Amino acid sequence: MTVRSVILEQITRVGEQQRRQLAPLTDSLPLLDSGLDSLCLAIIVAGLDDELGLDPLSASDDVEFPVTLGEFIKLYENAAA
């Protein structure tokens, strides 16, 4: 499975668990408009840490916080590379 597919699956799962109505998951989708609140994002980040062993947002202090879903995925893809 690619990093991208793991992330998308994680988002869908957390969205269901948290009973969220999610917007279509496109790269240009701003995370704040995705239907995910910060708790959902926190759960997704923890899940990705478990599944991929990656937590790029904690890895350094000067990480620029991703605005769109595409940037979010890119951050993980770069961390995995």
Added chain:
Amino acid sequence: MLQPSRRSLWDLVAPEAASPTRFLADPQTRILVRDLADSTTLSAKPETLRGLSVMISTDRQLLTALALIELDGIARRIVLCTPDLSPAFVQSAMIDGEVDVVVTDGGGPTREVDHTLKTIRIGTRLRETHVTADRSVDTEWILFTSGTTGRPKLAMHTLTSLVGPLVDNPAAGRIPVWSTFYDIRRYGGLQIMLRALAGGGSQVFSSAAEPVADFLKRAGECGVTHISGTPSHWRRALMSGATASMAPDYVRLSGEACDQAILDSLQRAYPHANVAHAFASTEAGVAFDVRDGKAGFPAALIDAKGSGVEMRVEDGSLRIRSSRTAARYLGDVAPALSNEVGFIDTGDLLELRGDRYYFIGRREGIINVGGQKVHPEAVEAVINEHPAVSVSRVSARKNPITGAVVVAEIVLKPTATPANAEFQAIVEEIRKLCHDRLDPHQVPVTFREVPSIEVAASGKLVRPRA
């Protein structure tokens, strides 16, 4: 029963007048209370310790009990070492407690400490002596606090403040035989032993080295009628599968927040017993007993008058003022124990639901999830309701979005040990239970199955610092 005038522990035990069946027993030895009359178990006459500050350091709880009976009313001060005390704390307690003499069986935490203090041995062999009649010294009893984190503090009590709670001694038709999972060198255990001794009963001591199932069997053989422990102690007893080895009349829980699941489990295990839970702490003493089989306590107890204990809720936590509270902390840098009007902040946080207050956790244990507070104990109480769960522990996991998220560890009941696939099914049920009952930020992000969860020597769940 308690008299308002000073009576020593010896007076309360009254070996000379004791029923021939009263005893004190640990795994190795059983001593008849009556045999203590006109005898000593110390290597020196108790009289030589008059007015001195004495540290008691033993491996065996029974020997600490014997030393207390002999020395209360003679020593100026007794410092009770808990068995797991680190050498550095023993040394600072020797200084803060101005200790003159160490009474020991050769074990206990002073064994690891180099010191030049006079040492007096104690054993289970009784030597005949003329027992002094003068036990009029109002001995200070110094207890180590059993805080879940950090350095233990030294809380000063007297026998009067310690036996104060005895007024709620449950009525017993026969000579009660008390026991406790607690070590009697901690407040929770000492309470029970003093109930036994002052109430004309016998006492069965636990031992850290003894497996739970063996202890329960021994308790059954000794005819234990009254027994206490923390919810963690009792969960271990239930997990041992050996609860049927004894048949107590009275089962008591204290020392940790007590949820409905553990009360119900114990009532099922002991259908004829009165299952009660109590609030007590080393500093605040015993505040109340709850005997209606329900978690939490009636809200009417707060601000009630006339019970001898006054309770308030301030900033969400329970505050207690009573004659049972410790007088002060010992030591140069000791903080004030109570506020200017004598109320002690227990640090235990309460929530009012309907007409009852429920303990939701400790102030220092709060997890902050994106600015919203989570009390681990409140989440554990919900998880523990699942029939497959034996015990759970909820803690914080660092998170770059919300600062922390909540995670849970779960020990399943032996009867419910599943293959991994089944554990996932149980997790989904627990997750649903949590979603139905808790706010979203309180629901654990992950549930991990673990074989066991560490219980500290104090009988409380070990909680990692968030």
